[in-house]
Amino acid sequence: MHKILMVLFFIFAVIPAHALSVITDTETEKLLHKIIAPVATAANIPESRLKIHIVNDADFNAFVTGGEDVYIYTGLLMRIHDVNALQAVVAHELGHTVGGHIQQMSARMEAEMKRALMIQALGIGLMVAGGNPTLGAGVLAGAGGVAKQSLLSFSRDEERIADDLAVDLMVRANINPAGLLTVFNQMNDMMGATESKISKHNTNHPLTNERLKNTREKLKNTKHDGEFTKYSNDEYELVRAKLIGYLYPEQRILDKYPYRDTTSPAIYARAIGNMRRGALSGAAQGTRTLIGRDPKNPYFFELLGDIEYQFGHYDDSASAYEMALKLEPNAPQIQTALALVLAERKKPNDNARATELCKTALLREKAPLTYWVLSKLYDDGREYWAMAEFYNMNGNAKKAKQFAKKAQSVLKPDTPEYIKSGDILSGPEK
Ligand SMILES: [Zn+2]
Known part of the structure; x- marks a missing residue:
């Protein structure tokens, strides 16, 4: 647990x-x-x-x-x-x-x-x-x-x-x-x-x-020749269901997606709702149904990874995220999620792979969580820089500068992390 x-x-x-x-x-x-x-x-x-x-x-x-x-x-x-x-x-x-x-x-x-x-x-x-x-x-x-x-x-x-x-x-x-x-x-x-x-x-x-x-x-008064492009609502329905699953209280999720509704969006929303309230078995079951219906959807695997992580099943969580990334390689949040699981699992090579994942994720999107995970992975002074970036993104300039200073006291002056710490130190006070 x-x-x-x-x-x-x-x-x-x-x-x-x-x-x-x-x-x-x-x-x-x-x-x-x-x-x-x-x-x-x-x-x-x-x-x-x-x-x-x-x-x-x-x-x-x-x-x-x-x-x-x-x-x-x-x-x-x-x-x-x-x-x-x-x-x-x-x-x-x-x-x-x-x-x-x-x-x-x-x-x-x-x-x-x-x-x-x-x-x-x-x-x-x-x-x-x-x-x-x-x-x-x-x-x-x-x-x-x-x-x-x-x-x-x-x-x-x-x-x-x-x-x-x-x-x-x-x-x-x-x-x-x-x-x-x-x-x-x-x-x-x-x-x-x-x-x-x-x-x-x-x-x-x-x-x-x-x-x-x-x-x-x-x-x-507007002229147009030929047919307009048709857009399917299917993926949009899934995204809406996901947001509802994450943002609505349980009862509102069920009002919108009652149990008799067996469409994929309904199962998706209810699985997320179950995960949020800790009903993990139900959440996993729903998610496996979705994967059975569409084994090419990376986000169903992402959800399974989230659920297995909460179970404390690191191996299952990691392999679900790996599958998600295989289907959607450009997904910084899934990369960060996998990195977090690996950072906690600590098998041989987990640290190296997790660090690589965080770096790739940051190339695409700077997110506080990614810096935070990175700070758990480094052990050579760069963890202070990662914490400085984390606090900087959170708008806590004071803590960001404290960590940047600490990073510079340990790191060699020509390293990228030393230079980036300098950028934080010269940034605005607030
Ligand atoms: Zn307007």
Whole structure:
């Protein structure tokens, strides 16, 4: 049995309510990238520069900063059932960028917002963070308020223009722009009751009906030849189920995915819910069913690795993660998870392999958990540097500098870790 089980439930309690956290999860990130890249390309954002951030917040919201960073709220993903509608939301946000509405957000504000965001890994990251609240999350006292305030407010004209541009962008990407209508209809369902009470003059956001009417008009005047690209909702359904499994309380998971629902998304959500509350046998059983149905899905193996880790079955956990990485080699969070298991298992060669995995993961994505695992693996002074990076990512400049100093007192001056420690030492105080 594993001690992390006990603390797992408290993870959300340690995150301050005012701050926004960003979820890292390879499956979710890769799928959203695939869905959004065509719209981004139409807005002249090269696919390689597009960065998608998943914000753990119940609001029905998304925004774009700096032209290349797309922030999508889990509240949006939970409620939007359709890939095409999600593309429409992002197209609208990109419409603000293309339309030049974005400059209201100063560089300083953007930097502050980024500082206020905390990084929180799903899966094993969440479990480990349960034992150590600073692990998954860069908690910045006092900075979080910035992010939660309304970041940008656009005029009604700007909203209308962004809707029109969204239609153009989607058509250019060969995506059916009718997804916008789906979104407006859904917004009407959600807030129709409250909106009807708001005076037209008191709100920056045009009433949804007005946007619906305008967009219908725009669609009438938009020409498109041939068929639009069809996007399947299957993978999206799995991702939504995963987020619901991780973020909703048990009862809400079961309301959404009752036992009679034997679809893969339902089994996925319930397996994750079971894992979270420590019902590991049920979690493992569900996950094996999913693997039986789709043995090529790397994320089912990732989940199995998470569950076996919690059981304390290091060998089974490691081989599940190995399988996941075989199916999806570019997965920094799975690499980190495997490294963590190997670091705890301590068989011959485990240390070397785990170190390699962390290095590969960091090339693709800098994550506090990866530095933390690395600090457990080094024993030659570099562990102090890894801890310095870890604290630096958590926004704890004081501790980061302490460890960087310690690293420099041990390491040779021409080593990369010595130099990187110097960068941390010369960084801002807070
Ligand atoms: Zn807007």
